Amino acid sequence: MIAQSALEKLAQVLGPKGFTTDESDIAPWTSDWRGLYHGKAAALLSPASPAHVQEVLRIASAEGLRVVPQGGNTGLVGGQIPSMCGTEILLSLTRLRAVRDVDPAGGTFIAEAGVTLAEAQATAEKVGRFFPLSLASQGSCMIGGVLSTNAGGTAVLAYGNARQLCLGLEVVLADGRVGIDVVAGGELPSLGTRGAVQRVELGVLAPDVDRAVRPDGRSAADASAGGELPPLHGRLRPNAGTEAGAGPVAAEARPGGKRLEAVGGGRGGRGLGAGRR
Numbered sequence: 259m260i261a262q263s264a265l266e267k268l269a270q271v272l273g274p275k276g277f278t279t280d281e282s283d284i285a286p287w288t289s290d291w292r293g294l295y296h297g298k299a300a301a302l303l304s305p306a307s308p309a310h311v312q313e314v315l316r317i318a319s320a321e322g323l324r325v326v327p328q329g330g331n332t333g334l335v336g337g338q339i340p341s342m343c344g345t346e347i348l349l350s351l352t353r354l355r356a357v358r359d360v361d362p363a364g365g366t367f368i369a370e371a372g373v374t375l376a377e378a379q380a381t382a383e384k385v386g387r388f389f390p391l392s393l394a395s396q397g398s399c400m401i402g403g404v405l406s407t408n409a410g411g412t413a414v415l416a417y418g419n420a421r422q423l424c425l426g427l428e429v430v431l432a433d434g435r436v437g438i439d440v441v442a443g444g445e446l447p448s449l450g451t452r453g454a455v456q457r458v459e460l461g462v463l464a465p466d467v468d469r470a471v472r473p474d475g476r477s478a479a480d481a482s483a484g485g486e487l488p489p490l491h492g493r494l495r496p497n498a499g500t501e502a503g504a505g506p507v508a509a510e511a512r513p514g515g516k517r518l519e520a521v522g523g524g525r526g527g528r529g530l531g532a533g534r535r
Contacts, residue, residue: 260300260345264321268303271313276304287331287348288340295336298344306353308456316434325349327454329403332395349454351402357381365462366425371402371455387462390417402455426459
């Protein structure tokens with residue numbers, strides 16, 4: 259049973275648009291779209307800013323609350339659905355919709371976790387670039403969940419999984435601290451139990467150059483390996499608020515300087531996840 263005082267603290271932070279305990283409002287988000295997984299939640303939290311996500315998780319950690327993050331609720335294995343115990347709170351990231359620092363020359367942009375995959379694709383297209391990840395659910399699945407589940411999609415053989423298209427990641431850890439994962443030539447580590455994704459830096463390609471198959475029959479990956487094209491990885495932009503350290507991945511948490519990969523999250527395999535689809 260969740261203490262009423264804890265719920266009141268969350269309601270005060272989020273306001274009426276971001277907090278509800280009404281079962282009819284919560285019900286659509288406690289089942290998957292196929293009707294195979296069902297759960298219960300004591301409250302539905304919908305923060306409108308990264309600062310709200312941080313404060314929510316600080317309160318949840320202090321009060322010992324179990325949190326289940328959720329994006330577009332398109333996942334097929336039930337990871338975004340709370341259990342039937344009714345003592346978990348559902349953290350919806352659908353209101354985190356900002357896109358900023360679009361850099362067509364550098365081949366990057368930054369998106370918040372609630373941006374849909376289709377919106378990310380459209381952002382790249384508006385500046386003459388191409389974001390190659392494509393899924394059947396791209397109109398409703400969200401970037402935070404796509405990265406959490408490491409989605410592949412229709413072009414996975416040519417361009418890799420979702421995390422191979424991600425250059426940087428800002429995660430709110432289970433205790434409310436902000437952790438930064440920076441990619442510098444390698445893949446991000448597993449994200450599933452560390453925290454709630456709030457911002458990501460994505461790499462985009464030039465569609466006239468970085469095509470899956472070139473006129474000479476070679477893939478873009480082959481041409482990149484031969485030095486003809488710049489590699490996708492390593493285009494890290496300083497506007498992500500991070501610095502690359504030694505090795506393929508640099509990760510740190512603010513404050514305290516504790517490395518992100520050393521900070522666990524979740525309880526009993528079902529605690530805090532990374533903004534599941």
